Amino acid sequence: MAALIREIILENFMSHEYSRVPLKSGLNIIVGPNGAGKSSILLGLAVALGQTYTERSRRLSDLIRRGKDLGRVSVVFDNSPRDGKRPIASINSDTIVLSRYLSRDGNYWHEINSRASTKGEVMHLLRRLSINPDNMLIIMHQSMIDVFGAIDAKERLKVVEEVVGLKEYRDMILEAREKLSHSLSEEEAIKSLLEKAQETLRYWEGEYQRFRKKQELGSRKRELEIELAWSKFFRQMESVSSLEQRLNELEGELKEVADDRLRSHREEQNWEKRLQELDFEIDATYQRLIEQERAHAEAEARGKILESLGKSFQKVRDEFREILAGFESDLTRAHRAAMEALERTKETRSRLVAVKKESERAKESYINARVRGAVLELKRELLEKEISEVRSELRKARRELEEAEAEASKIGPRVETKRKPQEVTDELKATTIQLASLADVSPDVERMYLSYQNTLKELQAKAEVAAANRRRALEELDLRRQKWKGEINKLLREVRVRYQEILKRVNATGDVRLENPDDIDEAGLQLLVGFRGAEPQVLDPHTQSGGERTTAIMCFLLALQQRIKSPIRAIDEFEMHMDPRNREQMMTEILNSMKDEEAQYIIITPGRLVNVEGVPNVITVQNIAGLSSVKVAA
Structure with a gap:
Protein backbone atom coordinates (compact mmCIF):
# COMPACT_ATOMS: atom_id res chain seq x y z
CA MET A 1 0.00 0.00 0.00
CA ALA A 2 1.72 3.17 -1.26
CA ALA A 3 1.75 6.55 0.41
CA LEU A 4 1.52 9.08 -2.41
CA ILE A 5 2.57 12.74 -2.28
CA ARG A 6 -0.23 15.19 -1.59
CA GLU A 7 1.88 18.27 -2.20
CA ILE A 8 5.36 19.75 -2.31
CA ILE A 9 5.88 23.03 -0.41
CA LEU A 10 8.79 25.32 -1.34
CA GLU A 11 9.73 28.16 1.03
CA ASN A 12 12.54 30.55 0.14
CA PHE A 13 13.84 27.93 -2.27
CA MET A 14 15.55 29.25 -5.40
CA SER A 15 12.99 31.43 -7.25
CA HIS A 16 10.10 30.24 -5.01
CA GLU A 17 9.25 32.42 -2.04
CA TYR A 18 6.29 30.29 -1.01
CA SER A 19 4.82 27.76 -3.42
CA ARG A 20 2.50 24.83 -2.83
CA VAL A 21 2.52 22.19 -5.56
CA PRO A 22 -0.48 19.84 -5.18
CA LEU A 23 -0.07 16.37 -6.68
CA LYS A 24 -2.51 13.61 -7.48
CA SER A 25 -2.22 9.94 -8.24
CA GLY A 26 -1.43 9.16 -11.86
CA LEU A 27 0.11 11.73 -14.17
CA ASN A 28 1.09 15.19 -12.93
CA ILE A 29 2.41 17.55 -15.61
CA ILE A 30 4.27 20.72 -14.62
CA VAL A 31 4.47 23.18 -17.50
CA GLY A 32 5.86 26.64 -18.00
CA PRO A 33 8.47 28.57 -19.94
CA ASN A 34 12.19 28.13 -19.39
CA GLY A 35 13.39 29.87 -16.24
CA ALA A 36 9.95 29.83 -14.65
CA GLY A 37 11.06 27.60 -11.76
CA LYS A 38 9.72 24.22 -12.90
CA SER A 39 12.97 22.31 -12.35
CA SER A 40 13.23 23.89 -8.91
CA ILE A 41 10.19 21.85 -7.87
CA LEU A 42 11.86 18.56 -8.82
CA LEU A 43 15.12 19.71 -7.30
CA GLY A 44 13.27 20.60 -4.10
CA LEU A 45 11.72 17.12 -4.01
CA ALA A 46 15.19 15.56 -4.43
CA VAL A 47 16.65 17.76 -1.67
CA ALA A 48 13.82 16.92 0.72
CA LEU A 49 14.30 13.19 0.09
CA GLY A 50 18.07 13.52 0.61
CA GLN A 51 19.14 12.46 -2.87
CA THR A 52 22.92 11.87 -2.86
CA TYR A 53 23.37 13.07 -6.46
CA THR A 54 21.84 16.45 -5.62
CA GLU A 55 23.94 16.95 -2.50
CA ARG A 56 27.17 16.03 -4.27
CA SER A 57 26.58 18.23 -7.30
CA ARG A 58 25.96 21.55 -5.53
CA ARG A 59 26.09 23.45 -2.26
CA LEU A 60 22.66 23.33 -0.68
CA SER A 61 23.06 26.84 0.75
CA ASP A 62 23.15 28.14 -2.84
CA LEU A 63 19.54 26.94 -3.24
CA ILE A 64 18.21 29.41 -0.64
CA ARG A 65 16.36 32.34 -2.19
CA ARG A 66 18.55 35.40 -2.52
CA GLY A 67 18.32 37.69 0.50
CA LYS A 68 17.01 34.94 2.78
CA ASP A 69 18.92 33.03 5.47
CA LEU A 70 16.68 29.99 5.78
CA GLY A 71 14.89 27.86 3.23
CA ARG A 72 12.65 24.84 3.56
CA VAL A 73 11.27 22.13 1.30
CA SER A 74 8.45 19.93 2.58
CA VAL A 75 6.93 16.80 1.04
CA VAL A 76 3.49 15.91 2.36
CA PHE A 77 2.69 12.17 2.04
CA ASP A 78 -0.84 10.79 2.24
CA ASN A 79 -0.97 8.41 5.22
CA SER A 80 -4.75 8.16 5.50
CA PRO A 81 -6.17 4.67 6.20
CA ARG A 82 -7.13 2.39 3.34
CA ASP A 83 -9.19 -0.67 4.18
CA GLY A 84 -8.53 0.19 7.82
CA LYS A 85 -4.73 0.35 7.49
CA ARG A 86 -2.32 3.23 7.12
CA PRO A 87 0.67 2.94 4.74
CA ILE A 88 2.95 3.71 7.71
CA ALA A 89 1.05 2.21 10.63
CA SER A 90 3.58 3.44 13.24
CA ILE A 91 2.67 7.10 12.45
CA ASN A 92 -0.86 7.78 13.63
CA SER A 93 -1.55 10.72 11.35
CA ASP A 94 -3.31 11.16 7.99
CA THR A 95 -0.25 12.98 6.66
CA ILE A 96 3.48 12.56 6.96
CA VAL A 97 5.36 15.81 6.43
CA LEU A 98 9.03 15.32 5.56
CA SER A 99 10.84 18.68 5.67
CA ARG A 100 14.40 19.66 4.83
CA TYR A 101 15.77 22.93 6.24
CA LEU A 102 18.58 24.79 4.49
CA SER A 103 20.50 27.44 6.41
CA ARG A 104 22.78 30.04 4.90
CA ASP A 105 25.48 29.13 7.44
CA GLY A 106 25.68 25.62 5.96
CA ASN A 107 23.53 23.75 8.50
CA TYR A 108 20.92 21.36 7.08
CA TRP A 109 18.48 19.14 8.92
CA HIS A 110 15.36 17.04 8.46
CA GLU A 111 12.08 16.98 10.31
CA ILE A 112 9.34 14.34 10.19
CA ASN A 113 6.00 15.79 11.32
CA SER A 114 7.83 18.71 12.97
CA ARG A 115 10.22 16.42 14.88
CA ALA A 116 13.94 16.68 14.17
CA SER A 117 15.10 13.47 12.50
CA THR A 118 18.43 11.96 11.50
CA LYS A 119 19.40 11.01 7.96
CA GLY A 120 19.09 7.37 9.02
CA GLU A 121 15.49 7.87 10.18
CA VAL A 122 14.63 9.58 6.89
CA MET A 123 16.17 6.73 4.86
CA HIS A 124 14.28 4.20 6.98
CA LEU A 125 11.00 6.02 6.30
CA LEU A 126 11.69 6.16 2.55
CA ARG A 127 12.55 2.44 2.45
CA ARG A 128 9.20 1.69 4.07
CA LEU A 129 7.59 3.82 1.36
CA SER A 130 9.59 1.89 -1.33
CA ILE A 131 11.29 5.11 -2.45
CA ASN A 132 14.99 5.19 -3.29
CA PRO A 133 15.81 8.80 -4.25
CA ASP A 134 19.32 7.79 -5.34
CA ASN A 135 18.05 5.62 -8.21
CA MET A 136 18.19 7.74 -11.36
CA LEU A 137 15.03 6.11 -12.72
CA ILE A 138 12.99 7.44 -9.76
CA ILE A 139 13.99 11.10 -9.98
CA MET A 140 15.49 12.03 -13.35
CA HIS A 141 16.80 15.58 -13.52
CA GLN A 142 17.60 17.34 -16.78
CA SER A 143 20.07 15.38 -18.95
CA MET A 144 19.73 12.26 -16.78
CA ILE A 145 18.10 10.45 -19.69
CA ASP A 146 21.34 10.96 -21.60
CA VAL A 147 23.29 9.73 -18.56
CA PHE A 148 21.18 6.56 -18.40
CA GLY A 149 21.81 5.96 -22.09
CA ALA A 150 25.56 6.55 -21.75
CA ILE A 151 26.34 4.56 -18.61
CA ASP A 152 28.02 1.19 -18.76
CA ALA A 153 25.68 -1.70 -19.60
CA LYS A 154 26.60 -3.41 -16.33
CA GLU A 155 25.72 -0.31 -14.31
CA ARG A 156 22.48 0.11 -16.28
CA LEU A 157 21.44 -3.43 -15.36
CA LYS A 158 22.10 -2.75 -11.66
CA VAL A 159 19.99 0.43 -11.80
CA VAL A 160 17.10 -1.49 -13.39
CA GLU A 161 17.43 -4.38 -10.90
CA GLU A 162 17.22 -1.99 -7.97
CA VAL A 163 14.23 -0.05 -9.28
CA VAL A 164 12.13 -3.16 -10.03
CA GLY A 165 13.01 -4.90 -6.76
CA LEU A 166 15.40 -7.55 -8.13
CA LYS A 167 18.49 -6.26 -6.35
CA GLU A 168 18.03 -8.83 -3.58
CA TYR A 169 18.62 -11.62 -6.12
CA ARG A 170 22.01 -10.13 -7.01
CA ASP A 171 22.80 -9.68 -3.31
CA MET A 172 21.88 -13.31 -2.67
CA ILE A 173 24.28 -14.42 -5.42
CA LEU A 174 27.09 -12.34 -3.96
CA GLU A 175 26.32 -13.77 -0.52
CA GLU A 216 63.87 -54.02 24.02
CA LEU A 217 67.41 -52.70 24.61
CA GLY A 218 66.46 -50.08 27.19
CA SER A 219 65.81 -52.21 30.28
CA ARG A 220 69.21 -51.60 31.87
CA LYS A 221 69.11 -47.95 30.97
CA ARG A 222 65.78 -47.68 32.73
CA GLU A 223 67.26 -49.07 35.95
CA LEU A 224 70.14 -46.63 35.80
CA GLU A 225 67.77 -43.71 35.16
CA ILE A 226 65.82 -44.66 38.32
CA GLU A 227 69.01 -44.86 40.36
CA LEU A 228 70.24 -41.56 38.96
CA ALA A 229 66.97 -39.85 39.84
CA TRP A 230 67.11 -41.04 43.47
CA SER A 231 70.81 -40.22 43.68
CA LYS A 232 69.95 -36.62 42.74
CA PHE A 233 67.25 -36.66 45.40
CA PHE A 234 69.73 -37.71 48.13
CA ARG A 235 72.26 -35.08 47.01
CA GLN A 236 69.46 -32.50 47.16
CA MET A 237 68.67 -33.63 50.71
CA GLU A 238 72.27 -32.82 51.65
CA SER A 239 71.94 -29.37 50.09
CA VAL A 240 68.73 -28.73 52.09
CA SER A 241 70.42 -29.83 55.34
CA SER A 242 73.40 -27.54 54.66
CA LEU A 243 71.14 -24.57 54.02
CA GLU A 244 69.10 -25.25 57.16
CA GLN A 245 72.32 -25.26 59.21
CA ARG A 246 73.44 -22.00 57.61
CA LEU A 247 70.02 -20.45 58.30
CA ASN A 248 70.21 -21.39 62.00
CA GLU A 249 73.65 -19.77 62.28
CA LEU A 250 72.49 -16.58 60.61
CA GLU A 251 69.34 -16.38 62.76
CA GLY A 252 71.48 -16.72 65.93
CA GLU A 253 73.80 -13.97 64.68
CA LEU A 254 70.78 -11.82 63.87
CA LYS A 255 69.44 -12.26 67.41
CA GLU A 256 72.76 -11.05 68.85
CA VAL A 257 72.77 -8.04 66.54
CA ALA A 258 69.14 -7.31 67.48
CA ASP A 259 70.04 -7.37 71.19
CA ASP A 260 73.03 -5.05 70.56
CA ARG A 261 70.80 -2.80 68.52
CA LEU A 262 68.26 -2.66 71.35
CA ARG A 263 70.96 -1.68 73.85
CA SER A 264 72.36 0.88 71.44
CA HIS A 265 68.86 2.28 70.94
CA ARG A 266 68.36 2.66 74.67
CA GLU A 267 71.76 4.36 75.02
CA GLU A 268 70.82 6.64 72.15
CA GLN A 269 67.53 7.52 73.86
CA ASN A 270 69.37 8.23 77.18
CA TRP A 271 71.87 10.55 75.51
CA GLU A 272 69.07 12.22 73.60
CA LYS A 273 67.21 12.81 76.87
CA ARG A 274 70.43 14.12 78.53
CA LEU A 275 70.96 16.49 75.59
CA GLN A 276 67.44 17.84 76.04
CA GLU A 277 68.10 18.36 79.78
CA LEU A 278 71.40 20.14 79.05
CA ASP A 279 69.76 22.32 76.41
CA PHE A 280 67.16 23.28 78.97
CA GLU A 281 69.84 23.97 81.61
CA ILE A 282 71.82 26.10 79.14
CA ASP A 283 68.70 28.16 78.42
CA ALA A 284 67.99 28.55 82.17
CA THR A 285 71.64 29.47 82.90
CA TYR A 286 71.54 32.07 80.13
CA GLN A 287 68.46 33.57 81.75
CA ARG A 288 70.12 33.64 85.21
CA LEU A 289 73.27 35.17 83.72
CA ILE A 290 71.23 37.91 82.07
CA GLU A 291 69.39 38.63 85.34
CA GLN A 292 72.62 38.59 87.40
CA GLU A 293 74.38 40.92 84.98
CA ARG A 294 71.39 43.21 85.17
CA ALA A 295 71.52 43.10 89.08
CA HIS A 296 75.29 43.72 89.05
CA ALA A 297 74.81 46.72 86.75
CA GLU A 298 72.06 48.07 88.98
CA ALA A 299 74.24 47.60 92.15
CA GLU A 300 77.20 49.37 90.54
CA ALA A 301 74.99 52.24 89.43
CA ARG A 302 73.56 52.58 92.93
CA GLY A 303 77.05 52.52 94.46
CA LYS A 304 78.20 55.28 92.11
CA ILE A 305 75.17 57.38 93.02
CA LEU A 306 75.80 56.84 96.75
CA GLU A 307 79.55 57.58 96.35
CA SER A 308 78.73 60.87 94.61
CA LEU A 309 76.32 61.79 97.38
CA GLY A 310 78.96 60.82 99.93
CA LYS A 311 81.42 63.27 98.39
CA SER A 312 78.81 65.95 98.54
CA PHE A 313 78.12 65.19 102.15
CA GLN A 314 81.85 65.57 103.11
CA LYS A 315 81.42 69.30 103.17
CA VAL A 316 78.78 69.12 105.76
CA ARG A 317 80.26 66.13 107.51
CA ASP A 318 80.36 67.80 110.78
CA GLU A 319 76.78 68.92 110.58
CA PHE A 320 75.48 65.74 109.11
CA ARG A 321 77.81 63.14 110.53
CA GLU A 322 75.02 60.83 111.39
CA ILE A 323 73.49 61.12 107.92
CA LEU A 324 76.90 60.58 106.36
CA ALA A 325 77.42 57.52 108.48
CA GLY A 326 74.13 56.16 107.11
CA PHE A 327 75.24 56.89 103.52
CA GLU A 328 78.58 55.24 104.10
CA SER A 329 76.81 52.21 105.45
CA ASP A 330 74.53 52.18 102.38
CA LEU A 331 77.50 52.68 100.09
CA THR A 332 79.31 49.76 101.72
CA ARG A 333 76.32 47.53 101.30
CA ALA A 334 75.91 48.68 97.67
CA HIS A 335 79.55 47.82 96.96
CA ARG A 336 79.17 44.48 98.69
CA ALA A 337 75.97 43.76 96.68
CA ALA A 338 77.76 44.67 93.46
CA MET A 339 80.67 42.37 94.37
CA GLU A 340 78.32 39.54 95.28
CA ALA A 341 76.39 40.01 92.02
CA LEU A 342 79.68 39.97 90.14
CA GLU A 343 80.72 36.75 91.87
CA ARG A 344 77.38 35.12 91.08
CA THR A 345 77.71 36.21 87.45
CA LYS A 346 81.19 34.68 87.29
CA GLU A 347 79.89 31.46 88.83
CA THR A 348 76.94 31.39 86.35
CA ARG A 349 79.30 31.97 83.46
CA SER A 350 81.53 29.17 84.69
CA ARG A 351 78.50 26.93 85.03
CA LEU A 352 77.37 27.85 81.53
CA VAL A 353 80.78 26.94 80.09
CA ALA A 354 80.74 23.64 82.01
CA VAL A 355 77.22 22.82 80.81
CA LYS A 356 78.19 23.62 77.20
CA LYS A 357 81.21 21.35 77.45
CA GLU A 358 79.07 18.62 78.92
CA SER A 359 76.51 19.21 76.14
CA GLU A 360 79.26 18.83 73.48
CA ARG A 361 80.41 15.58 75.11
CA ALA A 362 76.80 14.41 75.27
CA LYS A 363 76.30 15.27 71.58
CA GLU A 364 79.41 13.35 70.68
CA SER A 365 78.23 10.38 72.75
CA TYR A 366 74.76 10.67 71.16
CA ILE A 367 76.26 10.77 67.66
CA ASN A 368 78.49 7.81 68.47
CA ALA A 369 75.45 5.95 69.78
CA ARG A 370 73.51 6.73 66.61
CA VAL A 371 76.46 5.67 64.44
CA ARG A 372 76.73 2.42 66.35
CA GLY A 373 72.97 2.01 65.98
CA ALA A 374 73.17 2.69 62.24
CA VAL A 375 76.03 0.22 61.88
CA LEU A 376 74.07 -2.37 63.82
CA GLU A 377 70.96 -1.57 61.77
CA LEU A 378 72.93 -2.00 58.54
CA LYS A 379 74.35 -5.23 59.85
CA ARG A 380 70.84 -6.33 60.82
CA GLU A 381 69.53 -5.46 57.34
CA LEU A 382 72.41 -7.31 55.69
CA LEU A 383 71.79 -10.30 57.91
CA GLU A 384 68.06 -10.17 57.22
CA LYS A 385 68.78 -9.91 53.48
CA GLU A 386 71.19 -12.83 53.69
CA ILE A 387 68.67 -14.76 55.78
CA SER A 388 65.97 -13.93 53.21
CA GLU A 389 68.24 -15.14 50.44
CA VAL A 390 69.13 -18.30 52.36
CA ARG A 391 65.44 -18.87 53.11
CA SER A 392 64.65 -18.33 49.44
CA GLU A 393 67.41 -20.76 48.50
CA LEU A 394 66.11 -23.13 51.13
CA ARG A 395 62.55 -22.89 49.81
CA LYS A 396 63.86 -23.41 46.32
CA ALA A 397 66.00 -26.30 47.49
CA ARG A 398 63.06 -27.85 49.33
CA ARG A 399 60.87 -27.34 46.30
CA GLU A 400 63.55 -28.89 44.13
CA LEU A 401 63.82 -31.67 46.66
CA GLU A 402 60.07 -32.26 46.40
CA GLU A 403 60.30 -32.05 42.62
CA ALA A 404 63.27 -34.41 42.64
CA GLU A 405 61.36 -36.83 44.84
CA ALA A 406 58.25 -36.52 42.68
CA GLU A 407 60.32 -36.90 39.53
CA ALA A 408 62.15 -39.87 40.96
CA SER A 409 58.87 -41.41 42.11
CA LYS A 410 57.53 -40.99 38.58
CA ILE A 411 60.60 -42.65 37.13
CA GLY A 412 60.54 -45.61 39.51
CA PRO A 413 60.36 -46.88 43.11
CA ARG A 414 62.82 -45.56 45.71
CA VAL A 415 66.31 -46.97 45.43
CA GLU A 416 68.78 -46.54 48.29
CA THR A 417 72.13 -45.64 46.82
CA LYS A 418 75.32 -44.10 48.16
CA ARG A 419 76.71 -43.41 44.74
CA LYS A 420 76.96 -39.85 43.57
CA PRO A 421 74.94 -38.78 40.52
CA GLN A 422 78.13 -38.51 38.48
CA GLU A 423 79.01 -42.11 39.18
CA VAL A 424 75.57 -43.29 38.03
CA THR A 425 75.78 -40.98 35.03
CA ASP A 426 79.08 -42.47 33.94
CA GLU A 427 77.57 -45.94 33.94
CA LEU A 428 74.45 -44.63 32.18
CA LYS A 429 76.63 -43.12 29.45
CA ALA A 430 78.33 -46.42 28.96
CA THR A 431 74.94 -48.09 28.53
CA THR A 432 73.74 -45.34 26.18
CA ILE A 433 76.66 -46.00 23.84
CA GLN A 434 75.13 -49.37 23.11
CA LEU A 435 71.95 -47.59 21.97
CA ALA A 436 73.74 -44.92 19.92
CA SER A 437 72.15 -46.02 16.69
CA LEU A 438 68.72 -45.40 18.24
CA ALA A 439 69.59 -42.28 20.21
CA ASP A 440 67.52 -40.01 17.97
CA VAL A 441 64.29 -41.89 18.70
CA SER A 442 61.97 -39.68 20.77
CA GLU A 476 23.08 -22.87 -3.78
CA LEU A 477 25.11 -20.45 -5.91
CA ASP A 478 23.92 -22.12 -9.11
CA LEU A 479 20.33 -22.09 -7.85
CA ARG A 480 20.54 -18.39 -7.00
CA ARG A 481 22.17 -17.62 -10.34
CA GLN A 482 19.39 -19.46 -12.12
CA LYS A 483 16.81 -17.66 -10.01
CA TRP A 484 18.40 -14.27 -10.77
CA LYS A 485 18.76 -15.14 -14.44
CA GLY A 486 15.17 -16.39 -14.57
CA GLU A 487 13.81 -13.25 -12.92
CA ILE A 488 15.88 -10.97 -15.17
CA ASN A 489 14.82 -12.86 -18.31
CA LYS A 490 11.22 -12.80 -17.16
CA LEU A 491 11.47 -9.04 -16.64
CA LEU A 492 13.11 -8.51 -20.01
CA ARG A 493 10.52 -10.67 -21.81
CA GLU A 494 7.74 -8.53 -20.37
CA VAL A 495 9.57 -5.26 -20.99
CA ARG A 496 10.71 -6.29 -24.49
CA VAL A 497 7.16 -6.79 -25.70
CA ARG A 498 6.03 -3.48 -24.28
CA TYR A 499 9.21 -1.72 -25.52
CA GLN A 500 8.70 -2.96 -29.06
CA GLU A 501 5.02 -1.96 -29.02
CA ILE A 502 5.84 1.60 -28.00
CA LEU A 503 8.73 1.83 -30.49
CA LYS A 504 6.41 0.75 -33.26
CA ARG A 505 4.17 3.75 -32.56
CA VAL A 506 7.15 6.09 -33.14
CA ASN A 507 8.15 4.29 -36.36
CA ALA A 508 11.02 2.36 -34.79
CA THR A 509 12.05 -1.18 -33.90
CA GLY A 510 14.27 -2.43 -31.15
CA ASP A 511 15.14 -4.99 -28.55
CA VAL A 512 16.30 -5.36 -24.95
CA ARG A 513 19.30 -7.66 -24.59
CA LEU A 514 20.98 -9.22 -21.55
CA GLU A 515 24.73 -9.52 -22.10
CA ASN A 516 26.89 -12.16 -20.35
CA PRO A 517 23.94 -13.69 -18.49
CA ASP A 518 26.13 -16.42 -16.97
CA ASP A 519 28.52 -13.98 -15.28
CA ILE A 520 26.80 -11.63 -12.86
CA ASP A 521 29.90 -9.41 -12.63
CA GLU A 522 29.96 -8.87 -16.40
CA ALA A 523 26.22 -9.06 -17.07
CA GLY A 524 24.81 -5.92 -18.61
CA LEU A 525 21.67 -4.47 -20.15
CA GLN A 526 21.82 -3.22 -23.75
CA LEU A 527 19.09 -1.31 -25.55
CA LEU A 528 18.81 -1.67 -29.31
CA VAL A 529 16.83 0.66 -31.58
CA GLY A 530 16.43 1.43 -35.26
CA PHE A 531 14.31 4.26 -36.69
CA ARG A 532 12.48 4.48 -39.99
CA GLY A 533 13.21 0.92 -41.11
CA ALA A 534 16.85 0.83 -40.06
CA GLU A 535 18.25 -2.33 -38.47
CA PRO A 536 18.25 -2.05 -34.64
CA GLN A 537 21.66 -1.05 -33.30
CA VAL A 538 23.03 -0.84 -29.77
CA LEU A 539 22.10 2.49 -28.24
CA ASP A 540 25.15 4.75 -28.04
CA PRO A 541 26.05 8.44 -28.64
CA HIS A 542 27.69 7.69 -32.00
CA THR A 543 24.96 5.72 -33.76
CA GLN A 544 21.70 7.55 -33.00
CA SER A 545 20.90 11.24 -32.78
CA GLY A 546 20.09 12.90 -29.48
CA GLY A 547 16.36 12.86 -30.19
CA GLU A 548 16.45 9.18 -31.21
CA ARG A 549 18.34 8.20 -28.06
CA THR A 550 15.93 10.14 -25.87
CA THR A 551 12.91 8.62 -27.62
CA ALA A 552 14.30 5.07 -27.30
CA ILE A 553 15.12 5.51 -23.60
CA MET A 554 11.68 6.97 -22.89
CA CYS A 555 10.12 3.99 -24.67
CA PHE A 556 12.15 1.67 -22.47
CA LEU A 557 11.25 3.56 -19.28
CA LEU A 558 7.56 3.47 -20.18
CA ALA A 559 7.84 -0.25 -20.89
CA LEU A 560 9.40 -0.66 -17.46
CA GLN A 561 6.77 1.38 -15.56
CA GLN A 562 4.53 -1.44 -14.41
CA ARG A 563 7.47 -3.22 -12.77
CA ILE A 564 8.88 -0.21 -10.90
CA LYS A 565 8.33 -0.59 -7.15
CA SER A 566 8.52 3.07 -6.24
CA PRO A 567 5.10 4.78 -6.08
CA ILE A 568 6.74 8.04 -7.19
CA ARG A 569 8.60 8.73 -10.46
CA ALA A 570 9.64 12.09 -11.84
CA ILE A 571 11.40 13.28 -14.97
CA ASP A 572 12.48 16.73 -16.08
CA GLU A 573 12.30 17.78 -19.76
CA PHE A 574 12.56 14.33 -21.32
CA GLU A 575 11.64 15.78 -24.73
CA MET A 576 14.63 18.12 -24.96
CA HIS A 577 15.94 16.54 -28.20
CA MET A 578 12.65 15.13 -29.55
CA ASP A 579 10.80 16.30 -32.60
CA PRO A 580 7.21 17.51 -32.00
CA ARG A 581 5.62 14.31 -33.30
CA ASN A 582 7.61 12.02 -30.99
CA ARG A 583 7.07 14.42 -28.09
CA GLU A 584 3.30 14.25 -28.52
CA GLN A 585 3.45 10.47 -28.92
CA MET A 586 5.53 10.11 -25.74
CA MET A 587 3.10 12.27 -23.78
CA THR A 588 0.27 10.05 -25.05
CA GLU A 589 2.19 6.92 -24.08
CA ILE A 590 2.91 8.33 -20.63
CA LEU A 591 -0.75 9.14 -20.13
CA ASN A 592 -1.83 5.68 -21.31
CA SER A 593 0.75 3.94 -19.11
CA MET A 594 -0.58 5.74 -16.03
CA LYS A 595 -4.20 4.69 -16.51
CA ASP A 596 -5.48 2.62 -13.62
CA GLU A 597 -2.12 3.14 -11.85
CA GLU A 598 -1.97 4.28 -8.23
CA ALA A 599 1.57 5.52 -8.68
CA GLN A 600 2.47 9.16 -9.29
CA TYR A 601 4.35 10.31 -12.36
CA ILE A 602 5.65 13.89 -12.37
CA ILE A 603 6.53 15.25 -15.82
CA ILE A 604 8.21 18.63 -16.17
CA THR A 605 8.05 20.10 -19.65
CA PRO A 606 8.60 23.57 -21.10
CA GLY A 607 6.54 22.76 -24.19
CA ARG A 608 2.92 23.41 -24.87
CA LEU A 609 0.55 20.48 -24.35
CA VAL A 610 -0.95 19.41 -27.67
CA ASN A 611 -3.52 16.65 -28.26
CA VAL A 612 -3.20 15.43 -24.69
CA GLU A 613 -6.44 14.85 -22.87
CA GLY A 614 -7.32 13.26 -19.58
CA VAL A 615 -4.27 14.46 -17.63
CA PRO A 616 -5.37 14.29 -13.96
CA ASN A 617 -3.28 17.21 -12.82
CA VAL A 618 -1.69 20.03 -14.85
CA ILE A 619 0.33 22.62 -12.95
CA THR A 620 1.61 25.80 -14.51
CA VAL A 621 4.64 27.72 -13.26
CA GLN A 622 5.43 31.33 -14.14
CA ASN A 623 8.19 33.67 -13.07
CA ILE A 624 7.31 37.31 -12.64
CA ALA A 625 10.07 39.70 -11.58
CA GLY A 626 12.19 36.83 -10.25
CA LEU A 627 9.38 35.25 -8.22
CA SER A 628 7.89 31.89 -9.25
CA SER A 629 4.20 31.27 -8.86
CA VAL A 630 2.38 27.92 -9.10
CA LYS A 631 -1.18 27.39 -10.31
CA VAL A 632 -3.28 24.32 -10.98
CA ALA A 633 -4.74 24.45 -14.48
CA ALA A 634 -8.46 23.91 -14.90
Missing part, protein backbone atom coordinates in the same frame (compact mmCIF):
# COMPACT_ATOMS: atom_id res chain seq x y z
CA ALA A 176 26.33 -17.35 -1.89
CA ARG A 177 29.55 -16.67 -3.77
CA GLU A 178 31.19 -15.42 -0.60
CA LYS A 179 29.98 -18.54 1.18
CA LEU A 180 31.37 -20.72 -1.63
CA SER A 181 34.70 -18.89 -1.47
CA HIS A 182 34.84 -19.58 2.24
CA SER A 183 33.97 -23.25 1.65
CA LEU A 184 36.63 -23.59 -1.06
CA SER A 185 39.26 -21.97 1.16
CA GLU A 186 38.28 -24.24 4.01
CA GLU A 187 38.40 -27.37 1.80
CA GLU A 188 41.75 -26.36 0.32
CA ALA A 189 43.18 -25.76 3.79
CA ILE A 190 41.92 -29.15 5.01
CA LYS A 191 43.36 -30.90 1.93
CA SER A 192 46.72 -29.29 2.56
CA LEU A 193 46.61 -30.37 6.20
CA LEU A 194 45.54 -33.88 5.15
CA GLU A 195 48.50 -34.27 2.79
CA LYS A 196 50.90 -33.05 5.46
CA ALA A 197 49.33 -35.36 8.04
CA GLN A 198 49.71 -38.39 5.71
CA GLU A 199 53.34 -37.56 5.08
CA THR A 200 53.99 -37.03 8.78
CA LEU A 201 52.24 -40.28 9.70
CA ARG A 202 54.52 -42.25 7.37
CA TYR A 203 57.53 -40.73 9.10
CA TRP A 204 56.22 -41.54 12.60
CA GLU A 205 55.33 -45.07 11.57
CA GLY A 206 59.01 -45.74 10.74
CA GLU A 207 60.07 -44.08 13.98
CA TYR A 208 57.61 -46.22 15.91
CA GLN A 209 59.28 -49.41 14.63
CA ARG A 210 62.66 -48.11 15.80
CA PHE A 211 61.10 -47.16 19.12
CA ARG A 212 59.91 -50.70 19.72
CA LYS A 213 63.40 -52.04 19.05
CA LYS A 214 64.86 -49.44 21.39
CA GLN A 215 62.48 -50.50 24.16
CA PRO A 443 60.17 -41.13 23.79
CA ASP A 444 57.00 -39.52 22.38
CA VAL A 445 57.08 -41.63 19.24
CA GLU A 446 54.18 -43.89 20.24
CA ARG A 447 52.06 -40.96 21.37
CA MET A 448 52.85 -38.99 18.22
CA TYR A 449 52.18 -42.02 16.01
CA LEU A 450 48.76 -42.64 17.58
CA SER A 451 48.03 -38.91 17.65
CA TYR A 452 48.66 -38.54 13.94
CA GLN A 453 46.55 -41.60 13.25
CA ASN A 454 43.65 -39.87 15.04
CA THR A 455 44.46 -36.56 13.37
CA LEU A 456 44.39 -38.21 9.96
CA LYS A 457 40.99 -39.72 10.67
CA GLU A 458 39.65 -36.38 11.90
CA LEU A 459 40.99 -34.55 8.85
CA GLN A 460 39.50 -37.17 6.52
CA ALA A 461 36.13 -36.63 8.20
CA LYS A 462 36.53 -32.84 7.94
CA ALA A 463 37.51 -33.15 4.29
CA GLU A 464 34.30 -35.05 3.62
CA VAL A 465 32.29 -32.34 5.44
CA ALA A 466 34.14 -29.56 3.57
CA ALA A 467 33.50 -31.27 0.23
CA ALA A 468 29.81 -31.60 1.12
CA ASN A 469 29.71 -27.92 2.13
CA ARG A 470 31.39 -26.97 -1.13
CA ARG A 471 28.90 -28.99 -3.13
CA ARG A 472 26.00 -27.41 -1.25
CA ALA A 473 27.47 -23.94 -1.71
CA LEU A 474 27.92 -24.58 -5.44
CA GLU A 475 24.39 -25.87 -5.70
